[in-house]
Amino acid sequence: MKRVRNWGRTVAFSPKAVVQPRRESELVGLIQRAAGEKQPIRVMGAGHSWTPLIETPGYLLRLDNLQGLISLQPSRSEATLWAGTRLYKATRLLWREGFSLANQGDIDQQSLAGAFSTGTHGTGKAFGVLATQATHYRFIDGKGQIHDVYPDADPELFSALQVSLGLLGVITQLTLKVEKAYYLHLEKRVIPLEEALENFSHYLDTYRHVEFFWFPYSDRVGLKLTQKSEIPGQTFFLKRWVMDGLWENGAFWVLNKIAQYRPESSPALCRFAGRNMGEEVRIDGAHKIFATARWVRFREMEYGVPADAGTEVLREIDKWIRRHQPAVSFPIEYRYVKGDDIPLSPAQGGDRVFIAVHAYHRMPYEAYFKGIEEIFQAYGGRPHWGKMHTASPAYLAQVYPQLPKFLSLCEQYDPQGVFRTPYFERLLWGERQAVSV
Numbered sequence: 001m002k003r004v005r006n007w008g009r010t011v012a013f014s015p016k017a018v019v020q021p022r023r024e025s026e027l028v029g030l031i032q033r034a035a036g037e038k039q040p041i042r043v044m045g046a047g048h049s050w051t052p053l054i055e056t057p058g059y060l061l062r063l064d065n066l067q068g069l070i071s072l073q074p075s076r077s078e079a080t081l082w083a084g085t086r087l088y089k090a091t092r093l094l095w096r097e098g099f100s101l102a103n104q105g106d107i108d109q110q111s112l113a114g115a116f117s118t119g120t121h122g123t124g125k126a127f128g129v130l131a132t133q134a135t136h137y138r139f140i141d142g143k144g145q146i147h148d149v150y151p152d153a154d155p156e157l158f159s160a161l162q163v164s165l166g167l168l169g170v171i172t173q174l175t176l177k178v179e180k181a182y183y184l185h186l187e188k189r190v191i192p193l194e195e196a197l198e199n200f201s202h203y204l205d206t207y208r209h210v211e212f213f214w215f216p217y218s219d220r221v222g223l224k225l226t227q228k229s230e231i232p233g234q235t236f237f238l239k240r241w242v243m244d245g246l247w248e249n250g251a252f253w254v255l256n257k258i259a260q261y262r263p264e265s266s267p268a269l270c271r272f273a274g275r276n277m278g279e280e281v282r283i284d285g286a287h288k289i290f291a292t293a294r295w296v297r298f299r300e301m302e303y304g305v306p307a308d309a310g311t312e313v314l315r316e317i318d319k320w321i322r323r324h325q326p327a328v329s330f331p332i333e334y335r336y337v338k339g340d341d342i343p344l345s346p347a348q349g350g351d352r353v354f355i356a357v358h359a360y361h362r363m364p365y366e367a368y369f370k371g372i373e374e375i376f377q378a379y380g381g382r383p384h385w386g387k388m389h390t391a392s393p394a395y396l397a398q399v400y401p402q403l404p405k406f407l408s409l410c411e412q413y414d415p416q417g418v419f420r421t422p423y424f425e426r427l428l429w430g431e432r433q434a435v436s437v
């Protein structure tokens with residue numbers, strides 16, 4: 001049996017079979033067969049989630065053969081793509097046709113459906129989770145029926161599909177609102193943490209996308225301010241590869257290796273890294289500015305907290321770190337996401353500040369993540385579904401008021417629980433343990 005691992009090396013399992021269908025009709029047959037055999041199905045995008053969302057003892061579907069642009073509707077600024085299309089492929093295909101995505105996260109390796117289904121986000125006052133760009137989904141439910149779903153015709157099902165964790169069925173196609181191709185002007189500054197926190201709302205009002213990286217123990221942050229540029233620009237591939245890839249990631253890898261073997265040096269290493277983060281100004285095609293290279297493997301936990309609590313939560317994290325002195329060698333990321341009304345979106349009901357803590361994958365992380373998670377939960381934070389967390393079903397039910405509505409749609413579209421694995425039974429159905437596959 002083939003062993004499957006995720007990017008973060010936090011999930012490893014042996015499914016009964018890995019299947020890579022080429023047509024929707026094959027998927028229909030497969031879902032019906034799995035239901036008959038009582039074998040749970042999960043779909044894997046790029047395996048870039050840290051939580052065991054893709055783990056199954058049954059069939060693992062990979063949609064790598066269902067990639068590419070299906071159609072463009074330039075008059076409506078919409079594009080329909082196969083759900084398995086990787087983000088880097090989608091953005092290049094769109095760029096060639098004169099379009100860009102309105103917003104992206106900080107890597108582009110994920111599949112469209114995988115990124116959308118977990119509430120993946122970028123940053124910016126005007127931008128919600130990536131799934132808010134969707135205007136249509138085609139999916140195959142647990143009975144093998146194909147549905148085309150539009151927000152006007154079926155708003156409840158549509159919003160449930162936007163962040164569905166693959167529990168309603170297999171998404172095969174999605175239509176996105178796109179923008180005319182544009183360039184972004186990126187400015188990276190190193191400034192004091194206090195200044196970043198004090199001015200964050202001003203930056204949000206002034207720039208299209210804003211975020212910062214803060215090395216614990218340090219008083220500096222690497223601030224990223226991004227604006228649309230009327231002037232085109234381009235950084236040559238080799239220069240980007242050497243600067244962003246080889247230099248930034250290479251130096252960072254060395255730092256993490258030192259921390260791994262000399263954990264007591266972590267505070268000094270963080271202060272050193274904080275002082276030496278690079279500053280730069282660059283203009284490039286939007287998709288090339290959004291996406292960064294992540295060559296050093298890590299674990300991550302991220303919660304979205306109510307936007308007005310963001311500063312306070314970060315100060316609490318700072319206090320916790322200074323009190324407990326964990327061996328950390330990765331920065332903390334601070335972003336902003338516009339609120340929405342998607343039942344399972346971490347930004348449901350209002351704007352959220354997303355704070356992410358990371359740990360080098362070869363270093364202990366449990367006590368650090370646990371301590372910070374308690375702070376997140378004290379402020380009613382919601383975990384990113386694809387990133388590490390230990391939120392209980394009771395806690396999730398409390399912070400996701402529309403969870404019952406979502407679960408009843410799961411019962412309706414997947415009555416046999418074909419897409420439900422023990423992980424999801426524990427995570428969302430909690431005590432009920434109604435494993436029907």
Ligand SMILES: Cc1cc2nc3c(=O)[nH]c(=O)nc-3n(C[C@H](O)[C@H](O)[C@H](O)COP(=O)(O)OP(=O)(O)OC[C@H]3O[C@@H](n4cnc5c(N)ncnc54)[C@H](O)[C@@H]3O)c2cc1C
Nearest residue numbers: 045046047048049105106110111113114120121166171386
């Ligand atoms: C290095 C790195 C950087 C990251 N950066 C960000 C970031 O900037 N912002 C952010 O918010 N997140 C970020 N993430 C998290 C990541 O975006 C999410 O975990 C995302 O879900 C991964 O997409 P994937 O294609 O790998 O999906 P997978 O992890 O393979 O799957 C995710 C979920 O989607 C479901 N799914 C996949 N395809 C389908 C389909 N066709 N139909 C139905 N369900 C489907 C799966 O079953 C699963 O439940 C990052 C992760 C990594 C490893």
